[in-house]
Amino acid sequence: SQQGEEDPQALSIQEGENxxxxxxxKTSINNLQWYRxxxxxxxxxxxxIRSNEREKHSGRLRVTLDTSKKSSSLLITASRAADTASYxxxxxxxAQKLVFGQGTRLTINP
Amino acid sequence: DAGVIxxxxxxxxxxxxxxxxxxxxxxxxxxxxxxxQTMMRGLELLIYFNNNVPIDDSGMPEDRFSAKMxxxxxxxxxxxxxxxxxxxxxxCASRLDSGSGGYTFGSGTRLTVV
Numbered sequence: 001s002q003q004g005e006e007d008p009q010a011l012s013i014q015e016g017e018n019x020x021x022x023x024x025x026k027t028s029i030n031n032l033q034w035y036r037x038x039x040x041x042x043x044x045x046x047x048x049i050r051s052n053e054r055e056k057h058s059g060r061l062r063v064t065l066d067t068s069k070k071s072s073s074l075l076i077t078a079s080r081a082a083d084t085a086s087y088x089x090x091x092x093x094x095a096q097k098l099v100f101g102q103g104t105r106l107t108i109n110p
Numbered sequence: 111d112a113g114v115i116x117x118x119x120x121x122x123x124x125x126x127x128x129x130x131x132x133x134x135x136x137x138x139x140x141x142x143x144x145x146x147q148t149m150m151r152g153l154e155l156l157i158y159f160n161n162n163v164p165i166d167d168s169g170m171p172e173d174r175f176s177a178k179m180x181x182x183x184x185x186x187x188x189x190x191x192x193x194x195x196x197x198x199x200x201x202c203a204s205r206l207d208s209g210s211g212g213y214t215f216g217s218g219t220r221l222t223v224v
Contacts, residue, residue, distance in 0.1 A: 020174045088153070098155070
């Protein structure tokens with residue numbers, strides 16, 4: 001069953017602009033993770049934020065988590081053509097199980 | 111490390127045939143996961159193993175699906191008999207429990223059942 005719901009389903013922006021994707025979930029979590037998937041490839045882990053954290057940075061990525069609203073956002077700053085991919089949030093339920101959302105398809109136009 | 115290795119990359123088979131998908135996790139990782147991805151249902155967790163033991167197989171769609179992990183470096187997902195609705199991309203992922211928490215995914219096996 002799907003836990004997270006990403007919003008928007010698709011996003012198209014110009015190179016250099018910032019891209020923001022949102023994720024909402026339903027149940028209590030241990031942590032929330034974001035993954036990227038290029039067309040025809042496997043998923044690549046980007047960043048993990050624990051339930052007791054509110055914000056985390058990694059390079060051009062910024063992730064926020066609001067457990068009271070059961071939501072998270074992923075911000076990619078200064079986007080590049082190579083950032084074109086699908087982005088998924090995944091929530092960790094219990095010690096192991098990751099449940100993925102449907103993803104946001106991001107297109108960066110040169 | 112070569113990462114999580116899946117084989118084959120593509121498989122086309124006729125309905126009713128047996129299909130076996132293979133996965134070699136990253137050496138030292140102690141958890142292994144099988145996911146299925148389709149346009150309609152997205153990414154679904156089928157089963158996961160911890161220290162070679164199946165922990166949760168509640169996502170396995172039906173008895174036609176089975177998975178094994180005979181040792182820490184190898185796992186199989188078998189579908190017998192296969193049906194057209196099994197067509198999907200099947201991903202294997204592994205993780206070290208004491209690590210950063212992220213999964214490492216393989217490149218997937220694209221299965222087409224005709």
